[in-house]
Amino acid sequence: MSEVNNKTDVRLRGLFIDGREVPASRPDVLDVLNPATGELLAQIGHASDEDVDRAVKSAAAAFESPEWSGISNRTRARLVNKLADVFEANLEEIYHLETLNNGRSLNETRAQVSRLPDFLRYNAGLAIARRDDVIPVDGNYLNYTIRTPVGVVGNSTPFNHPLMIMIKSLGPTLASGCTTVVKPSEYTPLTTLRLAQLFVEAGLPPGVFNVITGLGPTTGRALAEHPGLAKWVLTGGTEAGRITGALAGNNFAHQTLELGGKTPVLVFDDFDVDQAVNYAAFGGFIGAGQTCICGSRQIVQEKVYDEFVEKLAAKAKSIRIGNPIDPSVQLGPVVSARQQQRVLNYIRIGLEEDGARLVAGGRVPADPALKNGFFVEPTVFADVGPDMRIFQEEVFGPFVSVTKFGTEAEGIALANNSPFGLAGAIRTNNIVRAHRVAAKLKCGIVWINDHHRLDPASPWGGVKDSGIGRECGTESFDQHFETKSVMVRLDDTPFDWYKDTASQPRLN
Numbered sequence: 001m002s003e004v005n006n007k008t009d010v011r012l013r014g015l016f017i018d019g020r021e022v023p024a025s026r027p028d029v030l031d032v033l034n035p036a037t038g039e040l041l042a043q044i045g046h047a048s049d050e051d052v053d054r055a056v057k058s059a060a061a062a063f064e065s066p067e068w069s070g071i072s073n074r075t076r077a078r079l080v081n082k083l084a085d086v087f088e089a090n091l092e093e094i095y096h097l098e099t100l101n102n103g104r105s106l107n108e109t110r111a112q113v114s115r116l117p118d119f120l121r122y123n124a125g126l127a128i129a130r131r132d133d134v135i136p137v138d139g140n141y142l143n144y145t146i147r148t149p150v151g152v153v154g155n156s157t158p159f160n161h162p163l164m165i166m167i168k169s170l171g172p173t174l175a176s177g178c179t180t181v182v183k184p185s186e187y188t189p190l191t192t193l194r195l196a197q198l199f200v201e202a203g204l205p206p207g208v209f210n211v212i213t214g215l216g217p218t219t220g221r222a223l224a225e226h227p228g229l230a231k232w233v234l235t236g237g238t239e240a241g242r243i244t245g246a247l248a249g250n251n252f253a254h255q256t257l258e259l260g261g262k263t264p265v266l267v268f269d270d271f272d273v274d275q276a277v278n279y280a281a282f283g284g285f286i287g288a289g290q291t292c293i294c295g296s297r298q299i300v301q302e303k304v305y306d307e308f309v310e311k312l313a314a315k316a317k318s319i320r321i322g323n324p325i326d327p328s329v330q331l332g333p334v335v336s337a338r339q340q341q342r343v344l345n346y347i348r349i350g351l352e353e354d355g356a357r358l359v360a361g362g363r364v365p366a367d368p369a370l371k372n373g374f375f376v377e378p379t380v381f382a383d384v385g386p387d388m389r390i391f392q393e394e395v396f397g398p399f400v401s402v403t404k405f406g407t408e409a410e411g412i413a414l415a416n417n418s419p420f421g422l423a424g425a426i427r428t429n430n431i432v433r434a435h436r437v438a439a440k441l442k443c444g445i446v447w448i449n450d451h452h453r454l455d456p457a458s459p460w461g462g463v464k465d466s467g468i469g470r471e472c473g474t475e476s477f478d479q480h481f482e483t484k485s486v487m488v489r490l491d492d493t494p495f496d497w498y499k500d501t502a503s504q505p506r507l508n
Contacts, residue, residue: 012043013189015051015213016196018058019206024051030186030213035103035333036323038372044189047212052181052222055210059152059179060228062207069177073127079203080124080175084117086202087195094163094191096325102162102188103332103374104287105324116167119472122456123175126477135485139506142488147481149177150254151230154223156216156244157192158235159185159335160290160396165235166192168471169256171456174208176480178231181210183223187335189213216240227251231480234258235292237394238420238465254479256469258461260394261292261422264415265451266437268408268428269303276300276427277311280400283425283451285319285378288334289343289398292466293423295451297391298402299414305404309359309382312402316360316378322370333374334397340364340374343397346390350381350401353388357381361398386417394420408433416442422462425451444470 012029014021024045032042047055062068071079087094091114099109135143153173157166162184173180184192189211196211212219216236224232224244232248233256234241241259248255265283267276283295300308324332334340347362361379376398384391384401391401405411415424423445428434438446444462447453454460459473470476497504 010040010042012045013193013213014045015047015055016193016209016211017051017055017207018210019200021193021197024048024213026051030215032101032187032190033336034100035187035335036325036370036373038374041100042190044186044213047183047214047219047222049222052212052219052226053228055181055212056152056154056223056226056228058207059181059210062205063149063151063177063179065205065207067205068179068208073130073177076177077124077127077175080120080127080171083174083199083202083204084120084124086198087120088117090198094194097194098163098191099324099332101190102159102335103324105329105332106327107330108286109324112161112164116163119167119171119456120174123171123477126172126474127175130477137487140489140491142490144486144488146484146486148484150480150482151178152228153178153180153231153233153480154226154229154248154253155180155182155233156220156223156236156240157182157184159187160287160292162188163191163195165258166195168460168476169233170209172477172480174204176477178480179208179210181212181223183212183214183220186213186215220244221247224248225250229253231255238467241467256461256471256476256479257467258292258422258469258471259465259467260420261294261462261466262297262392262394262418262420263293263295263423263425263443264297264299264418264441265295265425266405266411266415266427267298267300267304267308268411268426268430268433269301270429271427271449273304273307273311276304276308277315279425279427279449279451280308280312281315281319281378284400285316285331285398286452288332288376289378289400290334290339290396291452293445293452294396295425296395296400297415297418298400299405299411300402301411302404302406305402309380309402312400313359313380313382316380316400319378321365321367321375321377323373331378331398333370334376335374337374339397340376343376343379343395343399346393346395346397346399347379350384350388350390353384353390355383355385356388356390356401357383386414392418408437412437412440416440419465420462421464422466423447
């Protein structure tokens with residue numbers, strides 16, 4: 001689609017349905033901005049209910065088509081591996097487009113996005129390795145299972161990691177034989193649209209991978225409640241998970257919901273303080289703190305607490321802020337003016353909390369070159385109590401709180417004092433303590449002496465208000481199948497329950 005909007009002289013991007021770019025049926029369009037400069041990058045269509053229905057029907061038709069459902073697992077795995085190769089061949093273009101669109105520093109984008117082809121390859125391997133079960137049962141019977149792909153997967157992805165979070169779902173979706181309709185965040189749709197185009201050019205059948213753009217309350221809602229979905233995947237806020245999960249639940253769709261987080265990091269006094277600070281800065285400020293597993297609650301043992309606070313404040317002040325396309329920049333903007341205001345509001349809340357102490361950041365950078373972007377300084381609050389809002393609520397920005405604890409039991413209680421349960425982290429050189437504490441943290445992911453690490457083979461997801469289901473690993477791949485049990489009687493003895501009732505050994 002080559003239409004140009006005359007008012008802005010930027011390209012109007014359409015939806016991607018049935019293997020090609022098509023216009024949305026609604027007349028209104030949405031602006032896509034560069035968060036570092038506030039400049040207009042593109043405009044996107046705002047998909048209507050009819051557009052969503054068209055995309056789901058395209059995915060459903062592709063799911064039943066011989067070009068997709070009729071191919072063998074090995075043929076499909078070869079195609080998914082080919083898509084990984086195409087992705088890898090276009091990484092330079094994708095690095096820059098992702099950085100322009102979501103404001104993450106170029107170095108961070110390179111480090112993250114370069115790994116994503118392996119998520120496709122891992123799931124291609126699972127497609128080849130998958131085996132159904134033969135189950136020993138009582139009596140002269142053969143019982144085996146047949147797994148079949150569930151069907152159309154709807155996937156709503158967020159702005160913070162546009163490609164990474166989409167690929168975590170797309171890998172098992174394609175490798176299992178399902179098809180998909182993806183609704184990227186309206187803030188960061190450009191790399192998803194580009195990847196869909198590249199994959200169809202590489203041989204992915206039309207309709208297997210569709211992209212619809214629009215707002216969550218309109219386009220996202222229409223997708224979540226569509227009766228043609230067999231599975232609903234959302235990465236987003238907890239409230240969005242409740243709303244869309246209920247909508248998809250009305251149609252009994254399978255669900256994977258990766259929602260909010262408020263990651264506790266327990267720093268024990270036997271761990272090197274400088275290393276603990278380096279991990280705290282990495283966990284708290286990478287991606288401008290816009291990660292669901294942001295190390296936003298540093299819970300530090302009292303013996304090293306003062307030293308930790310002093311050094312973390314100094315570290316935060318040393319981070320280079322600027323336009324993320326510059327390789328020397330270490331921290332880019334948050335994604336939008338709305339997100340910037342959210343972080344600034346939490347800074348105000350922190351300043352008003354009785355006892356909390358601002359030790360770093362707390363402002364918009366003074367550099368006039370950054371005035372049109374959506375920047376916030378790396379911010380650290382010390383002396384934060386467990387009843388404070390900045391301890392309990394997800395900020396989703398470069399914002400870290402520090403809280404003191406005494407005993408191990410007190411530290412664990414503080415860590416678990418949260419409605420969220422996505423991730424947790426532990427800093428200690430005591431191997432026994434590390435495993436003991438990891439077992440007691442109420443979350444789905446724990447890092448010991450590290451942070452923010454994931455792997456295609458490692459299950460990813462949370463408990464409590466952080467969602468349900470798992471991404472990555474065999475857990476995610478297996479969740480894309482229905483399991484059918486087949487029971488075969490291996491006895492030719494004539495059967496007549498109503499004639500020989502007394503001699504029958506069992507009813508079920």
